Amino acid sequence: MSTPVSNVENVEVVVAQKVARVKKPSLPAKYSKFMSFGFWFLNKMDATVRDQLFPEIKLFSSIEEQSAFFQSYLDEASASNKIMRKTITAFHKPPKVRAEKKSRKTSKPVAAQSDDLIEKLIAEANGDAAPAPAPTEEKAKKSKKSTKKTEEGGASTEEKPKKEKKVKVDKYNGFKVPPKSGPRSTRCVNHIYDMIKEAAPTLLERDDVRTAFNNFVDCLRKYDTEIESWVPPKYNRYNLGIKIDINNKYSHLKGLNCRFKNEYSAYNNPDIKKTLTNDTNVILNTYKPLYELIKRNVVPYMEIKDWELKSKKDIDVYHKYMEKLERDIKTYEQSINQTRKIICEYAQKCLALQTPPNITTFD
Numbered sequence: 001m002s003t004p005v006s007n008v009e010n011v012e013v014v015v016a017q018k019v020a021r022v023k024k025p026s027l028p029a030k031y032s033k034f035m036s037f038g039f040w041f042l043n044k045m046d047a048t049v050r051d052q053l054f055p056e057i058k059l060f061s062s063i064e065e066q067s068a069f070f071q072s073y074l075d076e077a078s079a080s081n082k083i084m085r086k087t088i089t090a091f092h093k094p095p096k097v098r099a100e101k102k103s104r105k106t107s108k109p110v111a112a113q114s115d116d117l118i119e120k121l122i123a124e125a126n127g128d129a130a131p132a133p134a135p136t137e138e139k140a141k142k143s144k145k146s147t148k149k150t151e152e153g154g155a156s157t158e159e160k161p162k163k164e165k166k167v168k169v170d171k172y173n174g175f176k177v178p179p180k181s182g183p184r185s186t187r188c189v190n191h192i193y194d195m196i197k198e199a200a201p202t203l204l205e206r207d208d209v210r211t212a213f214n215n216f217v218d219c220l221r222k223y224d225t226e227i228e229s230w231v232p233p234k235y236n237r238y239n240l241g242i243k244i245d246i247n248n249k250y251s252h253l254k255g256l257n258c259r260f261k262n263e264y265s266a267y268n269n270p271d272i273k274k275t276l277t278n279d280t281n282v283i284l285n286t287y288k289p290l291y292e293l294i295k296r297n298v299v300p301y302m303e304i305k306d307w308e309l310k311s312k313k314d315i316d317v318y319h320k321y322m323e324k325l326e327r328d329i330k331t332y333e334q335s336i337n338q339t340r341k342i343i344c345e346y347a348q349k350c351l352a353l354q355t356p357p358n359i360t361t362f363d
Contacts, residue, residue, distance in 0.1 A: 038059075057069075173210070178217065183221065195238075195242055195298050212293055219286040238309065239302070241256060
């Protein structure tokens, strides 16, 4: 038995490839909110006006034109906001009301003017001269403001006595004390003058002290751009500013509350170090004559005052610490008494436990 043979043709199967969808370009989010607001705002208007203004916000333009339009707003937002604030302020600002100026001219009454006109016409008809017009109130006021005349001969008014010029008093008695807000190089000088005035005021009357003081001020002024000085703080007021600190290896001027601005640059630069050493010697040699004149009166006074202030401060600190310890002792005593009370209670309980309880007996 034969089997039927079927002819099978080869059929090519074509599979359609998936085409990737191309995403349409859209307006970025930071610009689309401006477009959305503009569209919403224009819809509030009349339809005719709305359709005319749609192209102004680039509603139907390309993405590139819309992006460029809104980016121009962002670039000019800062300047636009300033103008907007000024406009709002000007709108709310009340208008200026100018006060009406009162006219100084006083007009004649109508009746008086008509009477004068009638008299003038009658005089012209009779051929007489016209009567002189009566003086107005304005002329009377001006006459009151005229200068006063003397009783005899119409002499000119008396001249006011000139004010005497105030004579400036030198409160420093010739000492070149610079202002406290003056150059940084001379601010320490105010402290030296105050210490002399406080410790020995009679020294300020001596010419040699005045000369030495002024020479020192002139010397410091030459170093305005190189030196900075300061007034010592209150707690070191009697410890610094007069004595020269010769033991300080960095700067001998620290005792005078002075220092060179570039002194730290001298560590690795021998040229700068040499210059600073020479300038320091010049300043110290100028200060030494003044120091020799005032040290016997000012330095002991400053040392005593410094001891008084610091010892008083330390005594206050120790007193406060002693008071604290006394409070701690009271707290400890209360704790000890409470502990003793607890010990007594425990002792009584121990004694009670040592006594046997009542034992039950049976008949």
